[in-house]
Amino acid sequence: MQATARAQPNIALIKYWGKRDTIRNLPAVGSISITLESLYTETAVAFDDSLSTDELFINGAAAQEALPRISRCLDSVGGERRARARITSETNFPVAAGLASSASGFAAVVVAADAALGLGASVDELATLAGQASGSAARSLYGGFVELANLDDGIEVATIREPDSWPLRVVVAITSDARKPVGSGEAMERSRESSPFYGRWIEDQAVDLDTARSAIASRDFSALAEVAEHNCLKMHLVMWASRPPAMYWNAATLACMNTVRDLRASGHAVFFTIDAGPQVKAVCLPDDEAAVREALVNTNGVTDVRVSGLGAGARRIEV
């Protein structure tokens, strides 16, 4: 009745922003991401008939606020009549600060709960359950380059390129470890309801997905760089034009974007992407990693830099 899973966050290159069904948490658009290797969440789930409520600990502290979503996610795996559970989660990076902790968190929970209950659900089934809890979590069930496609009645997630066959590197510049001012779920709904650019964002996504898929298939770094930065900036402008606006950047976020553009102008293969938080993820070729890391460490306002390759999907681990 107990199991532990490890999952890594993923970084979307073509972003998920907006929901078409808030009850089932279905995304309004498809997305393409890369699963990281060296940032991770490890989650133990222990079902225990003697517990009267679920209990959640994140990095050693009781996390009451996050419990209702985790409990609903466990219900979706084990049914509402399941035993209550003690969930213990450890991450090696800041939580809820735009580093996709909900993606690795929910991916780890569904894998650990399925294993603890001995259910043997398929990876596809677990991705759907993780996606109901948090849209981006569905992608962390898979490794390498991952596409989440919208079906008429759900989602389909798959690895479209293995990590070893195009080993990009990601340099994450951390500019703040404060919790985000507004959760991404709420900010997405604001965008849908009030951003004048939302309709255009949804319409254009298929073209960006096609461009990125081709660039990944042919390992065309500059084509991927161009479409990923464009898609990222477009998503943020949808948020900025919402009422009230959702703005996740700080001054250091902009400084990092300039650092990345300067690096590219001087011949380095690197592009940036930014999610619902102020951190900047610089994606580069292995030969450019040292220069990118050095430049970001020396950018004003950067408090920490983490480097990662591309990694595997969520899986059970023995502890």
Ligand code: 2P0
């Ligand atoms: C993404 N983000 O594709 C986009 C880009 C943030 C910006 O998915 O409401 O935590 O739980 O389904 O997955 C963050 O939102 O949203 C996210 P919910 P989630 O990675």
